[in-house]
Amino acid sequence: MFFRTDHLQQLLNTLSSKGYCCIGPQIRDGAIIYDEIHSTDQLPQGFSDQQVPGSYSLSQNSSLKFFDWANGPQAIKPHLFAAREKIWQSAQDADGKITFNTTEPEPRLIAIIGARACDIAAMKIQDQHFLEQEFVDPYYKIHRENLLLVAVNCSHPADTCFCYSTGDGPFVEDGADLVLTELDQGFLIDAHTEPGNKILEALTLENDTAEHLEQAASIKTNACKQKRSLPEFDIKKRLLSELKNGIWHDIATKCLSCGNCTSVCPTCFCHSEADVPELDGKSSTHYRQWDSCFSQGHSYIHGITIRSETSQRYRQWLTHKFASWHEQYGRSGCVGCGRCITWCPVGIDVTESLKNFEERRRG
Numbered sequence: 001m002f003f004r005t006d007h008l009q010q011l012l013n014t015l016s017s018k019g020y021c022c023i024g025p026q027i028r029d030g031a032i033i034y035d036e037i038h039s040t041d042q043l044p045q046g047f048s049d050q051q052v053p054g055s056y057s058l059s060q061n062s063s064l065k066f067f068d069w070a071n072g073p074q075a076i077k078p079h080l081f082a083a084r085e086k087i088w089q090s091a092q093d094a095d096g097k098i099t100f101n102t103t104e105p106e107p108r109l110i111a112i113i114g115a116r117a118c119d120i121a122a123m124k125i126q127d128q129h130f131l132e133q134e135f136v137d138p139y140y141k142i143h144r145e146n147l148l149l150v151a152v153n154c155s156h157p158a159d160t161c162f163c164y165s166t167g168d169g170p171f172v173e174d175g176a177d178l179v180l181t182e183l184d185q186g187f188l189i190d191a192h193t194e195p196g197n198k199i200l201e202a203l204t205l206e207n208d209t210a211e212h213l214e215q216a217a218s219i220k221t222n223a224c225k226q227k228r229s230l231p232e233f234d235i236k237k238r239l240l241s242e243l244k245n246g247i248w249h250d251i252a253t254k255c256l257s258c259g260n261c262t263s264v265c266p267t268c269f270c271h272s273e274a275d276v277p278e279l280d281g282k283s284s285t286h287y288r289q290w291d292s293c294f295s296q297g298h299s300y301i302h303g304i305t306i307r308s309e310t311s312q313r314y315r316q317w318l319t320h321k322f323a324s325w326h327e328q329y330g331r332s333g334c335v336g337c338g339r340c341i342t343w344c345p346v347g348i349d350v351t352e353s354l355k356n357f358e359e360r361r362r363g
């Protein structure tokens with residue numbers, strides 16, 4: 001089905017009338033981020049992005065399109081696995097008795113508009129981690145059960161994207177409730193779930209035409225032409241057989257161990273726990289917060305930091321993401337979003353790091 005660009009506000013209104021808080025793309029601090037949205041005026045209409053290793057910028061053009069850009073630093077992950085989440089609180093009464101109270105988040109219906117194929121693939125990996133193990137994470141579960149996804153197929157991958165080579169994009173196959181493809185005069189729209197169908201029924205739609213489908217096919221063909229790709233050798237096997245390769249040290253001479261790559265990565269799920277005591281000394285709050293395998297504390301065990309060198313931390317990140325992840329989740333932990341390349345302050349490119357192993361072998 002097709003709906004006209006000037007009906008996009010109707011989609012937001014419909015979602016709101018069904019109780020959803022709409023989260024959508026908007027420009028903040030020079031980047032496209034996802035936050036609460038009420039009007040299509042907040043969308044980055046007519047903006048495009050320029051992304052290369054270590055650099056991100058936006059520019060305005062004469063296009064009337066709302067979603068003609070590749071992903072910014074985040075999309076779905078912070079709304080399901082919060083950067084900082086209150087887990088429990090403890091308090092001591094006048095008799096010295098300490099009580100612990102868990103603090104589960106209030107269920108809130110959320111509709112994320114504009115999510116891309118790579119992010120939905122990443123969410124499916126996080127679903128495996130948080131929901132499909134022996135212990136289900138109740139915090140992630142509450143957010144996930146109340147989520148509706150309105151995905152948008154990618155039209156202009158960034159220079160740093162490589163989702164086509166990981167098989168995770170640029171078009172959405174499943175995992176979203178509604179999928180949009182933005183054309184010149186409006187959107188192709190498909191519902192993939194029952195909640196998606198209910199939203200669709202409330203919109204003013206027209207039948208799609210052969211011309212609409214041709215435009216969509218051409219957008220897809222262009223979006224599949226990505227500059228970067230993963231190397232074709234058996235990455236898992238190669239990485240695990242190269243644990244002592246000098247490449248790790250070479251990368252470490254550049255890497256700042258800042259953890260930016262892990263913060264922007266939509267599949268990374270490592271966290272640490274922190275207690276924040278009140279000044280009266282009688283109560284405290286326990287938080288879960290994102291951590292990074294690049295931090296000192298992440299490998300601290302019994303008085304020793306196991307991965308004290310940057311080379312060891314980068315090796316841990318790459319070998320987990322592209323090798324041992326297969327044993328845990330049946331696939332690699334990379335969906336090709338390219339964020340770790342764009343947002344690395346020194347422009348370390350994960351696809352180049354992997355290709356270096358082959359080039360070194362050839363001499």
Ligand code: SF4
Nearest residue numbers: 265334335337338340
């Ligand atoms: S490793 Fe890099 S390219 Fe792959 S999913 Fe994470 S941030 Fe995206």
Ligand code: SF4
Nearest residue numbers: 255256258259261344
């Ligand atoms: S690879 Fe880049 S983003 Fe990641 S820790 Fe090193 S310097 Fe930071």
